[in-house]
Amino acid sequence: MSHPALAQAFVDNRERAQWHDKALWFVREKRDRMAASVPEWELLRETASGIKRHTQSRMAEYLEQFEANATKNGIVVHWATDAHEHNEIVLSILQRHSVKRLVKSKSMLTEECHLNPFLEKHGIDVVDTDLGERIVQLRKETPSHIVLPAIHIRKEEVGECFHEHLGTEKGASDPNYLTEAARHHLRERFCQAGAGLTGVNFAIAETGGIVICTNEGNADLGVGLPKIHIACMGMEKLLPRAKDLSVFLRLLARSATGQPVTTYSSHFHGPQPGCEMHVVIVDNGRTEILKSPEFRRSLDCIRCGACMNTCPVYRRSGGHSYEATVPGPIGSILTPLQTPEKHNSLPFACTLCGSCTDVCPVKIDLHQQLFTLRELLDNKRLIGTSKKLSMKVVSGVMSRTWLFNLLGGIARTSLRFMPRFLIYNPLNAWGKQRDLPDAPKQSFRQQYAERQKQKGGGKS
């Protein structure tokens, strides 16, 4: 289904849509306060962007360096060209150790690869341990946000879900109570697990280690108890030097949730004694994106979610309306690049307001890429007829001054005198949830001409 069709269902519940909008704007405001409290914020963004650009230009070298150093640290490095191979690698590690229970911390990559259903099909019990992810897992949903997976769910609904699955009191919806119940439930799972799987926030080429950031501590518990730690990473997570982390750790949590830093920023450089640590490096379409000069900077993304929190379309349409692992502005670039046929509506789920570009901690030119992507879809003939037709009509009007003036005049007069039911008809999509502004008596062109005349009159 297209983004507009799915978004329709979301906005139909007006009260929820407004609540969702406000909840995300609250996070955006927290981000703003944090960014403003760091005087060198812009320099940090500039530096982060520079480090990423450099890393891309030497990606092969750094990947090899990472592999060599990680191997020296006792980490087993695997390479997967696509989602299927990634899933097979993870399964084979688990099977080799007869692991039946796996605990996972947040990894958007494994969502992208649909690892959970794959492992479950092979009889492995998979438990997502991030609270938000556990909630959506129990509800048999997918995350609607990359940092706040359950942002679309009301506490009463979490209460119902926990009542059914964890045996909490019926009707209970206090977040403290529900979180406490999840803590007990998940502690049990942590202790029973035969392996822990995590994502990777940053991988360091010069030291051959990885960094994982969480607030809950679920990644650390998940990999600290069992004997096997599997970390899955897209190859773009690489950084050249350990000290580059200083820049990225300063940016990540501030941009994501408006915190000074995540509670736990854990650096892993090898297995615990008697244990195993694996890192799976995944391509799955990334090299294709790297090839393209217009879009390769989208690979710089550090998955903070700031572009979603600020996006007027995301806030008002909900993450699920994108039908993508990564929703919002960055997802509207990454997803159609991989599956243009299915996701051709996403680059249009954007007003080109540019707010995403303004908040992006690594300075990805998000709105410009979204604009360019529309062209690319057009070249691939992947834009629907109604959209093409309306664009043709608009460009026809815009390129003829007389026609533009004529239609403008008609609109100004008719909007003033036409009865409401004629203006707010089903054809007027813009009038669905809002009133049009009062039509001015004069066009800008007329006002300008008049002003110039007055100015000229004053002078003489």
Added chain:
Amino acid sequence: MIARAPQSSRDKILAKVREALPQSSPLPELEATGPWQTFEDPEARFSEVLKFVGGQTVHVKTVAEADAHLRTLEPWAKGKVRCTMVPGLGDTTFDLNAINDPHQLENVDFAVLRGHFCVAENGAIWVTDDTVHHRVLYFIPQHISLVVPASQIVNNMHEAYARIKIGEHRFAGFISGPSKTADIEQSLVIGAHGARSLTVYLIDEL
């Protein structure tokens, strides 16, 4: 088992990456002292930020003073299973050396652990696995306390990375506050999976 040999996927990916490489671009210099945020009173800033993220700082002169303070903490007093990595600060109620499986630490109520230094800008403390028997001790106890020499405080993360050698510990990390989540309607809840509280002792004579 894996259908294709992993080696071949590696080569395939690296070959594709090499084909796709953008034009070279310089790696930005990163100095520890630069245009980075510093503070007139780093310790005051550290305490303020740590409080903001749900932790508390206690500055004392001696280990004995810290020990006296610790005994006034309810989670410590009520905790049945306790351990300490700092002689003279708290106590250990079980034989740590007999623990060979981290699962046996599941019931620890309170752990007093070592931190190396504090970061003023974000309330973080650097910890490493060489000061504990099992690294889950930072995460599994119901409550933890981190003990840091009062003089060991840096302004920001750039200074922090300048003084540590990343890679010399299999596990190391920054901890800033107790474990927390806001995954239910953005309501902040302290005590998600890890410690429910964090008390940092800054000690002059340590």
